[in-house]
Amino acid sequence: xxxxxxxxxxxxxxxxxxxxxxxxxxxxxxxxxxxxxxxxxxxxxxxxxxxxxxxxxxxxxxxxxxxxxxxxxxxxxxxxxxxxxxxxxxxxxxxxxxxxxxxxxxxxxxxxxxxxxxxxxxxxxxxxxxxxxxxxxxxxxxxxxxxxxxxxxxxxxxxxxxxxxxxxxxxxxxxxxxxxxxxxxxxxxxxxxxxxxxxxxxxxxxxxxxxxxxxxxxxxxxxxxxxxxxxxxxxxxxxxxxxxxxxxxxxxxxxxxxxxxxxxxxxxxxxxxxxxxxxxxxxxxxxxxxxxxxxxxxxxxxxxxxxxxxxxxxxxxxxxxxxxxxxxxxxxxxxxxxxxxxxxxxxxxxxxxxxxxxxxxxxxxxxxxxxxxxxxxxxxxxxxxxxxxxxxxxxxxxxxxxxxxxxxxxx
Numbered sequence: 061x062x063x064x065x066x067x068x069x070x071x072x073x074x075x076x077x078x079x080x081x082x083x084x085x086x087x088x089x090x091x092x093x094x095x096x097x098x099x100x101x102x103x104x105x106x107x108x109x110x111x112x113x114x115x116x117x118x119x120x121x122x123x124x125x126x127x128x129x130x131x132x133x134x135x136x137x138x139x140x141x142x143x144x145x146x147x148x149x150x151x152x153x154x155x156x157x158x159x160x161x162x163x164x165x166x167x168x169x170x171x172x173x174x175x176x177x178x179x180x181x182x183x184x185x186x187x188x189x190x191x192x193x194x195x196x197x198x199x200x201x202x203x204x205x206x207x208x209x210x211x212x213x214x215x216x217x218x219x220x221x222x223x224x225x226x227x228x229x230x231x232x233x234x235x236x237x238x239x240x241x242x243x244x245x246x247x248x249x250x251x252x253x254x255x256x257x258x259x260x261x262x263x264x265x266x267x268x269x270x271x272x273x274x275x276x277x278x279x280x281x282x283x284x285x286x287x288x289x290x291x292x293x294x295x296x297x298x299x300x301x302x303x304x305x306x307x308x309x310x311x312x313x314x315x316x317x318x319x320x321x322x323x324x325x326x327x328x329x330x331x332x333x334x335x336x337x338x339x340x341x342x343x344x345x346x347x348x349x350x351x352x353x354x355x356x357x358x359x360x361x362x363x364x365x366x367x368x369x370x371x372x373x374x375x376x377x378x379x380x381x382x383x384x385x386x387x388x389x390x391x392x393x394x395x396x397x398x399x400x401x402x403x404x405x406x407x408x409x410x411x412x413x414x415x416x417x418x419x420x421x422x423x424x425x426x427x428x429x430x431x432x433x434x435x436x437x438x439x440x441x442x443x444x445x446x447x448x449x450x451x452x453x454x455x456x457x458x459x460x461x462x463x464x465x466x467x468x469x470x471x
Contacts, residue, residue: 110399110458113465118446119155121461126470127416128191129460130156132377134422134429137180143426147184149451150423156241157185158376158419160195162202163228170206173231182239193419194240196247196305197229198289200263200276211275221280226292233296242417244305244341244376245293246286249278250326252318258283259322286326287335294336304330305341305376309362310405312355320362331369340366341376345421346405348397349384356408367414375409377421378402379444380456381430387438395443399455406463416470420460425449 115121122129131154133140140147150157159181167173178194185192203211210216210224229245236243251261260283263276277285286304293302304327308319323340330337366373380398409415422428424447431442441449446457 108396108400108403108459110396110403110455110462112453113458113461115461117153118457118460118464119153121464122418123155124469125410125464125467127410127418127464127467128156129418129464130154130158130191130193131420131423132158132195133181134427137177139427140184141180145451146424146426149447151188151190153423153446154190156191156193156417156419157181158193158195159185160197160244162199163207164202164204166232167204167207167228169204175232175235178236182236186239191241192236192239193417194232194236194243194300196244197232197293198225198245198249198277198285199247200249200261201268202270203276208274211279216280218280221277222285222288225277225281225285225288229289229292230296233293233300237297237300240297240300242301242303242339242374243293243297244303245289245337246303247305248307249286249304250306250319250322252322253315259318259325283326287330287333290330290335290337301338301372301374302336303339303341303374303376304337305343307343307345307377309342310344310346310359311350311353312358313353317358324362324365327366327369327371331371337371339372339374341374342409343377343421344375344379344405344409345377346380346401347384348380348382348394348401351397351401351404354401354404356404360408360411363409363412363414367412371414373409373412373415374417374419375406375415376417376419378405378418379421379428379430381434381444382442383430383434383436385436387436387440391443395455398443399459402456403459403463406460407466410463410467413468413470418460420445423447424451426451 118129133150135143135146159178161177165174165177182192249261250259251266252259254262254265256262260278262278264273267273281288290302306323308316309323310316327340363373380401382394382398385394385397422445425441425443425445426449428442428444430444436442443454446454446460448454
């Protein structure tokens with residue numbers, strides 16, 4: 061019998077950090093979605109009806125256009141194993157399942173690995189004929205204590221850190237190389253607000269979700285750590301599509317524009333240097349109250365610029381936060397604005413031929429990280445995903461299905 065962690069990846073954060081860090085984590089949602097004062101008080105809908113679709117699952121209209129639709133379950137391995145109803149809907153809706161763990165969960169001690177959580181979902185994929193996508197490997201967040209100690213020790217050398225990085229990446233890659241269709245190897249290394257000319261995230265400037273500032277891969281290896289990680293991944297999993305994955309690329313704001321520019325510059329450098337990178341992963345954690353700030357032309361150009369580098373594009377963590385929508389807004393209106401955010405984003409995204417995969421960060425409101433990361437202040441249940449807590453299809457489901465139906469067919 062497979063043993064697995066009781067906590068999902070996002071929920072594992074709490075057990076790794078302890079209660080003293082929880083306030084910092086909740087404060088961090090402003091970095092992802094912006095502060096409330098920057099939101100718009102414009103909530104006019106386009107009065108779409110998003111008529112009910114008849115597809116047996118979202119994977120069907122996606123597949124008809126040569127696209128892959130899937131989800132990250134957001135439920136832990138234990139919850140997924142227990143929730144047969146959720147399993148059934150997941151298999152019906154999805155052609156792909158994404159899974160992963162933070163380094164603190166995978167390697168709690170040096171030279172010790174715990175793959176039980178990922179193994180459960182890899183087996184679930186195999187048992188149900190699902191494509192398997194491997195989640196982020198190299199991330200600045202939620203590192204194991206032993207690695208943090210290495211980063212903070214004055215005795216640690218560049219060579220030692222380079223060897224650790226390669227070793228950790230290859231340990232994961234080799235285990236899932238035969239099954240993984242795609243792998244988000246590098247996650248969130250661009251953060252222009254930290255002040256570096258190259259736009260790279262400096263963990264000694266910006267706080268982690270736990271409120272810490274500390275040296276990391278960048279301080280020992282420079283920006284070459286990205287190339288090193290991709291080369292280690294390619295060696296371990298030569299037939300897997302390797303992605304760079306990031307958030308904050310969608311809206312017409314100064315912050316998102318700076319990030320788009322820095323990400324594109326990094327991708328250009330990686331490609332020109334022969335780094336084995338195959339795709340950009342766009343997280344697309346959308347915000348329903350930011351709908352007026354989605355500039356289709358600017359976003360379309362960004363996608364085109366990425367594709368011109370010979371890279372594919374995958375939407376990797378799509379959901380729509382409703383935290384800042386007015387507390388007195390009717391449920392039907394709230395659901396419509398969420399649906400419109402999905403449709404407007406996907407309509408532009410799927411027009412780009414380089415886009416081949418769409419993954420929502422969760423399938424049902426029953427399991428969503430936004431319940432604790434970006435809860436509504438009025439206490440009303442958040443509704444960011446295609447299915448509600450009872451696994452019924454919502455307007456968001458209809459909007460996603462319609463976007464797939466209207467997308468150009470891939471050759």
